[in-house]
Amino acid sequence: MCQTVPTHLDQYFQLACDTTIEGLRKGTGGPFGATLVRNGEVICAVGNTVLEQTDISGHAEMVAVRQGCKKLDTLDLSDCVMYATCEPCPMCVAVMMWAGIKTCYYASSHRDAAAHGFSDQHLRDYLDGSDKSAFDMIHVTQGREDCQAIWDEFTRLSAKP
Numbered sequence: 001m002c003q004t005v006p007t008h009l010d011q012y013f014q015l016a017c018d019t020t021i022e023g024l025r026k027g028t029g030g031p032f033g034a035t036l037v038r039n040g041e042v043i044c045a046v047g048n049t050v051l052e053q054t055d056i057s058g059h060a061e062m063v064a065v066r067q068g069c070k071k072l073d074t075l076d077l078s079d080c081v082m083y084a085t086c087e088p089c090p091m092c093v094a095v096m097m098w099a100g101i102k103t104c105y106y107a108s109s110h111r112d113a114a115a116h117g118f119s120d121q122h123l124r125d126y127l128d129g130s131d132k133s134a135f136d137m138i139h140v141t142q143g144r145e146d147c148q149a150i151w152d153e154f155t156r157l158s159a160k161p
Ligand SMILES: [Zn+2]
Pocket: 059, 060, 061, 062, 088, 089, 090, 091, 092, 093
């Protein structure tokens, strides 16, 4: 879905852009940023921290969700909206959905990112089933009683006294 962001929301993109450019200049991360907003209040504006943290998952939206959860002391960000400088990759879409976020505005597209050497096409191809060659995911169904023991322990601990 494409749409123009109302002018009063420009500040959220601007914050994400400013933080991203600052990070680029410091060498802390790639050219991606995000602002997390709840009821008009900026919860955090962050840039990509992949280089600073040596963390492959340090995408801006991921960092924003982590900071948002910590700052608000909750795992539920369903009352928050994300503003991302670039179309989120599938990992970041997933983490936003895990956190309950229902809306993300983004500016640049994943094709813009790919044109600058940041392609997530392999993830998109894997997830839509068009190319499973990049990753083998193997369901082990025999002899894994140790894993079943986790469910047993979880059930025991979850049982009401
Ligand atoms: Zn991402």
